[in-house]
Amino acid sequence: MKKITFAMVIITIALSFGMSFFSNPLLANTENNRTESRDKYLNIMIVNKPQYYMVKKIIKEKNNAEYMFTNEKDISEFKYSEDVLNNISNMDLFIYSGTSFEPWSDSLISELKKGSLGIINLARGIKLLNYGHDNDTKENPYYFEGIEEYKIALYNVKAAIQDRDPQNRDYYEENYNEAIKNFDTSIKEYSEKIKSLSEYKFITLNNDFDYLTKSLNLNTIQLDNHELSEFIKINNLDPKKIIIIVDGEKGTKLDLSGYNTIKLWKYYGDMSFDDLILYNIKELSKWAKPNEVVNSSNAK
Structure with missing residues (x-):
């Protein structure tokens, strides 16, 4: 019985040395991997499909982007729920127009669980025009029709994504410059x-x-x-x-x-x-x- 026990001890010690010998390089590699820069995978929620196209010009196939609506009527009449709030709150970025185009946006944003969520107002830096509607004067929400206004909004998209994924800053910058160049070239034709x-x-x-x-x-x-x-x-x-x-x-x-x-x-x-x-x-x-x-x- 003692011989069996002694043998088991010897085997256990041998296995321990063996595991230590082989596992040390793996541990070293794991530590090295942690210090290596890794691509950050972002989850981005966008209000409408045209905004989604803007985001795709910047990220292309990198990261995940989703949009909520296509037509204007659905945007205007939208009533959000707790599920919607939770879904958006779990994203990395939430991108919206920042005008009355989404009449519910201020209320929705106030109820989001901010945490690590970035909230991006595409109208930031844009000089909004007045809009006469139903005997009332308010901000004109259709700024995305304007040439310079569109460029500013696209810049806001680029800057927000760069801030969340600085490792790929140059990649996003190149995509932005490419999009602006193509846009300018197309307009110049007319x-x-x-x-x-x-x-x-x-x-x-x-x-x-x-x-x-x-x-x-x-x-x-x-x-x-x-x-x-x-x-x-x-x-x-x-x-x-x-x-x-x-x-x-x-x-x-x-x-x-x-x-x-x-x-x-x-x-x-x-x-x-x-x-x-x-x-x-x-x-x-x-x-x-x-x-x-x-x-x-x-x-x-």
């Missing part, structure tokens, strides 16, 4: 056509397109309570040189037969904001004067 629209007066029916028209330096005038024909006479407008901007989604109840009209979109849930801006610019460009044909005599 710059001369947009300039040629200076001969037109654009009649707007509300403030929905203010950011876009200001970005493009369009000559605009907003319809007041007068009938359209009377409004044109009062303001000494040439009916042949006016273009009426109509909301592509809501349309208008006005009888616009016989007048030049153009349908633009202030928000389109399945389209990224940069594509929305470019779409509207392309539609406006259709009214541009064709390039003048150079006479052969002048070309000599």
Whole structure:
């Protein structure tokens, strides 16, 4: 019995030495791995799909991004629950417009469990325009139609993600620069056509397109309570040189037969904001004067 016990002790000691011998290098490697920089995997919650496209321009396939809504009506009528609060609270970043576009955002944010959650207001640094609506004046929520406003919002996305994942700061910076370069190149293609629209007066029916028209330096005038024909006479407008901007989604109840009209979109849930801006610019460009044909005599 003693021999068996002694043998077991010898085996136990041998195993202990063996485990120590083989495990020490593993422990050293584990410690080294801890000191090595690792990619941080972020979980990002975004309110709407166009904002999601902005985030994807920065992160591409790195990190996880999810959005809550596509169409504007669902955003406006949203009522959040405890499950929604818990879901967002467990994310690394929550990104929202920061305007009345999400009328529930202030209330929702106040109830979130902040912890390590980063809350990003895309409108930070943007000079918001006033918005006359239902006999009330408030901030105009459609800033993402504006060229410079869009760039600022995209910068806010980039900066927030860099702050949460500084190890990949250069990667996000490169993606941001690439997105801005592509955007600028696309807009530049239509710059001369947009300039040629200076001969037109654009009649707007509300403030929905203010950011876009200001970005493009369009000559605009907003319809007041007068009938359209009377409004044109009062303001000494040439009916042949006016273009009426109509909301592509809501349309208008006005009888616009016989007048030049153009349908633009202030928000389109399945389209990224940069594509929305470019779409509207392309539609406006259709009214541009064709390039003048150079006479052969002048070309000599």
